[in-house]
Amino acid sequence: MDQHAPAQADPHAEIRVEVRKLCAKFPGEYWRELDARRGYPTEFVNALTEAGWLAALIPEEYGGAGLPLSGAAAILEEIQASGCNGAACHAQMYIMGTILRHGSAAQKARYLPKIAAGELRLQAFGVTEPTSGTDTTSLRTTARREGEKYIVNGQKIWTSRAEHSDLMLLLARTTPRDQVAKKTEGLSTFIVDMREALGKGLTIRPIRTMMNHNSCEVFFDNMEVPAENLVGVEGKGFRYILDGMNAERLLIAAECIGDAKWFIEKARNYAKERVLFGRPIGANQGVQFPIARAYAQMRAAEAIVKEGLAKFERGEPCGEEANMGKMLAAEASWAAGEACVNTHGGFGFAEEYDIERKFRETRLYQVAPISTNLILSYIGEHVLGMPRSY
Numbered sequence: 394m395d396q397h398a399p400a401q402a403d404p405h406a407e408i409r410v411e412v413r414k415l416c417a418k419f420p421g422e423y424w425r426e427l428d429a430r431r432g433y434p435t436e437f438v439n440a441l442t443e444a445g446w447l448a449a450l451i452p453e454e455y456g457g458a459g460l461p462l463s464g465a466a467a468i469l470e471e472i473q474a475s476g477c478n479g480a481a482c483h484a485q486m487y488i489m490g491t492i493l494r495h496g497s498a499a500q501k502a503r504y505l506p507k508i509a510a511g512e513l514r515l516q517a518f519g520v521t522e523p524t525s526g527t528d529t530t531s532l533r534t535t536a537r538r539e540g541e542k543y544i545v546n547g548q549k550i551w552t553s554r555a556e557h558s559d560l561m562l563l564l565a566r567t568t569p570r571d572q573v574a575k576k577t578e579g580l581s582t583f584i585v586d587m588r589e590a591l592g593k594g595l596t597i598r599p600i601r602t603m604m605n606h607n608s609c610e611v612f613f614d615n616m617e618v619p620a621e622n623l624v625g626v627e628g629k630g631f632r633y634i635l636d637g638m639n640a641e642r643l644l645i646a647a648e649c650i651g652d653a654k655w656f657i658e659k660a661r662n663y664a665k666e667r668v669l670f671g672r673p674i675g676a677n678q679g680v681q682f683p684i685a686r687a688y689a690q691m692r693a694a695e696a697i698v699k700e701g702l703a704k705f706e707r708g709e710p711c712g713e714e715a716n717m718g719k720m721l722a723a724e725a726s727w728a729a730g731e732a733c734v735n736t737h738g739g740f741g742f743a744e745e746y747d748i749e750r751k752f753r754e755t756r757l758y759q760v761a762p763i764s765t766n767l768i769l770s771y772i773g774e775h776v777l778g779m780p781r782s783y
């Protein structure tokens with residue numbers, strides 16, 4: 394596919410080559426076996442950690458690689474384009490940013506070097522709740538200060554990787570909603586050491602999902618969190634979480650672009666090789682056009698994501714590009730998945746081709762971490778200035 398891309402220097406070309414090499418050690422069989430038993434890709438995550446890729450965004454002074462966001466995007470894109478699944482560990486890249494931007498000097502010194510070295514895993518992000526869902530500021534989990542600790546009660550849902558993480562970044566209400574001027578106030582962010590809390594007020598229950606995502610329900614019953622684990626200022630946590638969302642959306646978009654490239658490559662190759670009625674099926678435009686269309690969609694998404702990454706790195710507002718890029722990339726990967734399944738006919742459904750697995754995995758990104766409707770609502774309201782809907 395790359396031979397069709399316009400010639401331009403890619404500052405992350407070497408990273409791409411190295412990530413591809415690492416991913417080649419984790420072929421389809423590895424992911425299929427895990428998928429069947431909903432297992433966690435521990436060896437893959439360890440290999441990424443040892444190579445330093447998961448510490449890409451941690452500054453060098455804390456032992457990370459100090460790469461710009463586009464470097465992290467290149468890593469995640471290549472993981473997906475190789476047929477692997479970065480969902481097992483991608484959150485560490487963007488959750489860490491909250492500690493980096495809003496944590497105290499002591500928190501940064503305590504956690505970041507260990508995260509960079511792979512001694513601590515920060516993979517769990519506890520925001521979504523079963524009752525409030527997308528309406529985050531209505532969340533019900535509370536954290537009540539008692540002396541030098543907070544007492545946390547409530548429940549989270551879809552806390553991915555909770556069983557495979559040492560730390561969780563938690564959003565909880567510290568001031569009741571009826572006592573704050575704005576519903577976005579009174580929410581606070583905490584670093585929860587799940588190793589200490591498990592069995593002492595913290596319960597984790599896995600949810601079996603359509604794809605292998607290691608997502609969980611998490612229950613807090615008088616769970617104690619040291620007051621020193623509050624990130625930033627009490628009551629300002631929602632702002633801290635919002636601050637990280639553009640980075641998160643751009644990185645997820647990069648993953649979707651990687652998925653789209655994987656599907657397109659597979660579909661293109663098969664369309665050229667599979668001969669029916671005396672000619673390759675790809676000679677039929679009914680087979681060729683959906684693949685070509687998905688390629689065009691992927692390239693359009695890629696261009697917007699690149700623009701978003703560049704703005705992010707220049708410190709400019711990039712909400713428009715981050716949101717549009719995430720939506721377009723998720724739609725492009727889905728279109729590419731559809732084309733790939735159709736091109737393969739019945740074989741698209743056979744597990745050994747990995748297409749059905751990737752198809753299930755990439756579907757998520759139209760719903761999480763933010764659903765397409767909410768992105769459209771952002772564009773309608775914040776970009777086009779139409780009336781607020783919620």
Ligand SMILES: Cc1cc2nc3c(=O)[nH]c(=O)nc-3n(C[C@H](O)[C@H](O)[C@H](O)COP(=O)(O)OP(=O)(O)OC[C@H]3O[C@@H](n4cnc5c(N)ncnc54)[C@H](O)[C@@H]3O)c2cc1C
Pocket residue numbers: 517518519520521522525526527528550551552553554602606608757760761762763764765766767770782783
């Ligand atoms: C596999 C998986 C992993 C996840 N991992 C995490 C994680 O690690 N941490 C975490 O905190 N969360 C996680 N999530 C949660 C995810 O972010 C939410 O599922 C997503 O934000 C949608 O929220 P919801 O499921 O509560 O749906 P709801 O909020 O109930 O929404 C249902 C539907 O209604 C639509 N809708 C809602 N409000 C509006 C509106 N005002 N206008 C138009 N449409 C609207 C939505 O678009 C959606 O289609 C994960 C989810 C899944 C499925």
